[in-house]
Amino acid sequence: MSETATPGGSVARGSWAMVTGSTSGIGRETALRLAEDGYSIVVCGRDSGRAAETRKLIESAGGRAVDLVADFNDPAAVRRLVAETNEALDGAPLDVLVNNAGGGGFAPTEDTSEEMFDAAFNLNVKAPYILVGAFAPAMAQRGRGAIVNVGSLSTTMAASGTSAFQAAKGALSMLTKSWTAEYGPRGVRVNSVDPGHILTPANEQIRDMMGGYLAGLPAGRGGRPEEVAEAIRFLVSPRASYIQGVVLTVDGGKTAVVAM
Numbered sequence: 018m019s020e021t022a023t024p025g026g027s028v029a030r031g032s033w034a035m036v037t038g039s040t041s042g043i044g045r046e047t048a049l050r051l052a053e054d055g056y057s058i059v060v061c062g063r064d065s066g067r068a069a070e071t072r073k074l075i076e077s078a079g080g081r082a083v084d085l086v087a088d089f090n091d092p093a094a095v096r097r098l099v100a101e102t103n104e105a106l107d108g109a110p111l112d113v114l115v116n117n118a119g120g121g122g123f124a125p126t127e128d129t130s131e132e133m134f135d136a137a138f139n140l141n142v143k144a145p146y147i148l149v150g151a152f153a154p155a156m157a158q159r160g161r162g163a164i165v166n167v168g169s170l171s172t173t174m175a176a177s178g179t180s181a182f183q184a185a186k187g188a189l190s191m192l193t194k195s196w197t198a199e200y201g202p203r204g205v206r207v208n209s210v211d212p213g214h215i216l217t218p219a220n221e222q223i224r225d226m227m228g229g230y231l232a233g234l235p236a237g238r239g240g241r242p243e244e245v246a247e248a249i250r251f252l253v254s255p256r257a258s259y260i261q262g263v264v265l266t267v268d269g270g271k272t273a274v275v276a277m
């Protein structure tokens with residue numbers, strides 16, 4: 018692998034980035050871009066076939082990747098992912114963590130079972146929490162690292178029928194600040210990207226219903242997953258060396274204007 022600019026701006030050989038949820042959508046596009054930037058990639062998700070596909074896309078472009086599988090609804094599986102990652106990296110540095118895997122919790126409050134609520138928090142909050150607890154201390158010890166949490170517009174705006182998801186993404190958004198306080202002084206930059214309406218498999222089923230609404234956005238359309246991936250890539254890069262604890266909203270202008 019060629020030499021790579023690390024988040025702190027120095028150069029490390031053999032640096033790795035983990036992108037959770039890189040079997041699809043925003044995560045896959047992010048994994049491909051970080052591989053282009055020279056990182057070796059830990060690809061992960063639940064679907065082993067699509068995880069292997071992402072790995073092969075990276076390899077066929079000349080990069081290096083491993084594909085691992087874990088269901089983040091199960092904290093024990095996340096801890097296994099940590100162990101498997103450490104084994105696969107065999108002492109090489111993991112300098113970047115993109116907490117992208119997310120979703121769940123889409124139901125009115127009265128119809129949200131405890132299982133659904135716990136699943137939303139396991140996926141969107143507890144899994145990132147376990148991963149940061151596992152990997153950020155070593156980044157801090159090396160004095161370099163970048164973590165990006167993928168949130169949602171629901172960290173600042175509410176919509177009916179998604180309260181558990183919104184609460185979980187709100188918690189993740191606060192963790193961006195908590196982790197900036199904890200790890201920022203030791204060289205680890207932690208930021209958030211909040212996507213608006215991005216055309217990924219996550220919302221394929223409601224695509225037709227959203228057409229008119231998306232046309233009314235300042236951008237006049239839904240976002241593409243690569244447009245979110247570029248924002249993540251920027252926050253990871255040394256070009257963002259003085260940016261810590263922020264939310265970069267990628268929403269085609271949605272939150273900037275009042276709907277008319």
Ligand SMILES: NC(=O)c1ccc[n+]([C@@H]2O[C@H](COP(=O)([O-])OP(=O)(O)OC[C@H]3O[C@@H](n4cnc5c(N)ncnc54)[C@H](OP(=O)(O)O)[C@@H]3O)[C@@H](O)[C@H]2O)c1
Pocket residue numbers: 037038039040041042043044061062063064065067087088089090117118119120140167168169170211212213214215216217218219220242
């Ligand atoms: N698309 C949007 O409009 C939008 C808007 C706001 C926020 N976001 C956020 O953006 C992030 C990426 O979403 P996307 O639109 O790219 O969705 P996507 O294409 O459906 O991809 C979601 C990814 O998360 C992984 N994932 C989901 N549940 C998981 C679980 N229990 N354990 C492990 N991995 C799991 C999936 O893995 P498998 O497929 O392998 O299971 C997949 O790789 C999410 O955090 C989402 O909340 C998206």
